[in-house]
Amino acid sequence: DQQVKQNSPSLSVQEGRISILNCDYTNSMFDYFLWYKKYPAEGPTFLISISSIKDKNEDGRFTVFLNKSAKHLSLHIVPSQPGDSAVYFCAASRNTGGFKTIFGAGTRLFVKA
Amino acid sequence: GAVVSQHPSWVICKSGTSVKIECRSLDFQATTMFWYRQFPKQSLMLMATSNEGSKATYEQGVEKDKFLINHASLTLSTLTVTSAHPEDSSFYICSASPGGVQPQHFGDGTRLSIL
Numbered sequence: 001d002q003q004v005k006q007n008s009p010s011l012s013v014q015e016g017r018i019s020i021l022n023c024d025y026t027n028s029m030f031d032y033f034l035w036y037k038k039y040p041a042e043g044p045t046f047l048i049s050i051s052s053i054k055d056k057n058e059d060g061r062f063t064v065f066l067n068k069s070a071k072h073l074s075l076h077i078v079p080s081q082p083g084d085s086a087v088y089f090c091a092a093s094r095n096t097g098g099f100k101t102i103f104g105a106g107t108r109l110f111v112k113a
Numbered sequence: 114g115a116v117v118s119q120h121p122s123w124v125i126c127k128s129g130t131s132v133k134i135e136c137r138s139l140d141f142q143a144t145t146m147f148w149y150r151q152f153p154k155q156s157l158m159l160m161a162t163s164n165e166g167s168k169a170t171y172e173q174g175v176e177k178d179k180f181l182i183n184h185a186s187l188t189l190s191t192l193t194v195t196s197a198h199p200e201d202s203s204f205y206i207c208s209a210s211p212g213g214v215q216p217q218h219f220g221d222g223t224r225l226s227i228l
Contacts, residue, residue: 009154034216043119043206043219044157089157093215101147101208101217105156 003027004092006104013111019077021107023090026071030092034101035064035075038087047088048075080111115211116140119220127228128199134192134223136163136207142187143209147217148180151204163190163207197227 005024013019021035031052036044050057050064050073057064063076077084090104116139124132136146144165149157161182162170169182179201181193190209194201204224208217 004156032215036219041122041222041224043117043208043221046216046218049216095215100159100162101215102159103149103157106154 002105003030004090004102004104006088006090006107008107009105010108010110013080013109015082015111015113016079019075019080019084019109019111021075021077021088021090021109023073023075023104024071025073025092027092027102028071029094030102032093032095033064033066033073034091034093035062036089036091036103037084038089038106044089077109080109082111082113085109085111115209115218117207117209117218117220119207119223121223122221123224123226125226125228126197129196132194132197132225134194134205134207134225136190136192136209136220138188138209138211141209141211143190143211143213144187145213146184146190146207146209148182148190148192149206149208151206151222157206160192160205163192165190194225197225199227201225202227 034049035047038044048062066073087106089106093101118137120135146163148160163182163184165184184190206222208219210217
């Protein structure tokens with residue numbers, strides 16, 4: 001049972017343009033959502049998060065949007081840079097029960113120079 | 114920032130041996146740590162929640178006797194893969210967070226290859 005889904009395994013974007021990565025979830029009990037970035041042979045690095053009481057959170061070039069009614073969130077990267085090329089994981093958790101976090105399958109982003 | 118260190122980063126061993134992986138929180142105390150497993154091109158699958166001073170909580174389908182977890186101190190959790198077989202070959206990653214609040218911070222993972 002995949003509670004967190006990233007349906008696009010890969011995305012290719014030109015440098016300077018916007019990258020939009022999408023994520024859907026099924027469990028309405030999730031109340032905290034995170035995006036992680038991962039390079040090969042390394043652990044994921046935290047990027048940005050959003051609480052379910054908000055619908056948008058921005059940090060520099062990164063913005064996360066949350067649509068609770070649709071159980072959908074997205075990560076926008078503007079402008080995209082070649083160094084952004086990595087695998088991006090969407091994750092969801094409940095702020096109770098020890099913060100067990102469920103991850104999506106990841107989307108590999110290629111930013112072309 | 115919070116740093117989680119994992120050791121070793123890469124292990125190759127023969128089938129039937131046991132392998133211990135360490136996860137340390139370097140600049141904070143962690144009463145809870147998480148162990149994940151990642152197969153190629155797949156998601157991070159939560160294996161178990163490691164609790165300092167008590168038994169680990171395992172996810173459905175994860176064999177407790179196969180994957181032994183010990184969280185003996187506030188900065189160290191260990192995962193021992195007992196009698197490892199080729200199907201146990203995978204990328205194992207741990208995570209922890211200061212104060213037990215999000216976000217979690219991850220170690221760099223351990224690539225385990227069983228011959």
